[in-house]
Amino acid sequence: MTALLTDPTTQSHISAWQRDLGAVRRLAPKTLEAYLRDLGQFIAFLSRHTGGLVTEATLRDLRPADIRAFLAARRSDDLGSRSLARALSSLKSFFGFLEREGVLTTEALNTVRTPKVSRSLPKALTVLEAKATITAVSELEETPWIAARDMAVLSLCYGAGLRISEALAITRADLEAETLRVTGKGGKTRLVPLIAPVRQSIATYLEAAPFKLGADEPLFRGAKGGPLSPRIIQLRVAQLRGALGLPPSATPHALRHSFATHLLGRGGDLRAIQELLGHASLSTTQIYTAVDTDRLLESYRAAHPRA
Template sequence: MVDSAFASDEFIRAQLADWQRELGSARRLAANTLEAYSRDVGQFLSFLAGHTGGPVTLATLKELRGADIRAFMAQRREESLGSRSLARVLSALKSFFRFLEREGVVATEALNVIRTPKIPKSLPKALTVIEARQTIAETEKMEEEPWVAARDMAVLSLCYGAGLRISEALALTSGDLESQVLRVTGKGGKVRLVPLIEAVRKAIDLYLELCPFKSWPEEPLFRGVKGGVLSPRLIQLRMVQLRSALQLPPSATPHALRHSFATHLLGRGGDLRAIQELLGHASLSTTQIYTAVDTDRLLESYRKAHPRG
């Protein structure tokens, strides 16, 4: 592969720099994404220079064919790049060429004939019922300050006992809390009502009783030690401690407790539509992934228990 610094002529390098500036300012891409996109396009230009036998020019891009892009993608696949990364590469190339078209530099149909690699859906990893219960119970032993221990236990109880995302739990205010129902604001600002089981309600009540900061209706329910908004990082670190104490796998995260909520409900005969509403999924197809998780669990139990397993 040709050195990216010499892969294209001065005009194309200038266009590349303008595109990168647009990504960083107008689209405000995260630094890591901007770096990855820039690297992907740079690697493509290097490949194209080697493929055509000279620096990439405007004429090179005008003659670009679908076969050239397929050859590049095939090479990246041979370098053990996974489907998710290949999809990002294709996204970066499309972004760059859309920019060139908007600027009136060049328009190409070559990318339109390239199909995005299929990304296999990874199944969420749930804890067992025993592991989930142990995680909640062990939380109060991990902190010398009683109100902080009660706070963390209440947050994790909401993840497992109400299926909340960690961001949803930490965004709650006292005004969202009613006697038996919780008003949760999910993705896209969509509000849903989630029933509170007794164990979760007790965990929240204990935290409110011990918390040294007065809780006003419009202020965050869960506070940091100085009274400010609680950082999700602190709950994630608490889960790291719990994983170590209980010898749980690395997949045991706050979000895994939400997965466990859905998986255990489904395993006990919960209705898929009801679980969709509780989780705040916009589409039933998102919730249906838990049917695969439960099937895997049943098959594993079958293999272990059946005489011919």
């Protein structure tokens, strides 16, 4: 889209930025797609705003008012604060790249405030709910190997703190005696210890699986032998929600939240939890301290005679 609204030189800068995001910064594909979409929308706005092709001169002459006008236009399209903040982050990434490459410098972005985003706390399950979510699979699924598969995947989410995409990307080669090599966002790898119940659930699945599993092929398979779709696990958890009377917030990702919250509640080190979750920034992990504090206050108010 940007190629039709920019001159060839500017388009070459956009292509170079895209390569930098993918090859150097190794952004996840969906994040990269969002960044490019944000820039494309900004270029389209600038083209309408200035009445012509967007060039280096257009970008160099940007004023804070232009950025604010773009954000106001996006806000009028019912874009939320979180998406606006990401759009501004995308623009800062692009212009930061241009500055590093010696193409141009602009101060316009530095004076525009990032929209305030209300940070919602992750909704964790209780220990009993998390355990029940895993064990109840065998009561709902009649095919033994599929029940074992789903229990193993959910065990990885709760017992190892994996994202559903990380769990489904595991190969047999990633499994070691007591650890698991996990490939997370941006292609970053980390080693995660496997507690005994998680190791046992994986072993049970491997023994029951009717398919030959190559060392470098996805470990978890669908009913016909292909790679397991995340949608299957999401539907399984939705089925479990109904059977166990769990809230709508009970999802595969809620098991990952529960992993972090329960570790922290038992005295787990925040830095260690950051490593286990694969968070790039400690500030992302710190949100779980608020979750744990909220749970503590709820218990206090419910139990204290003068609360």
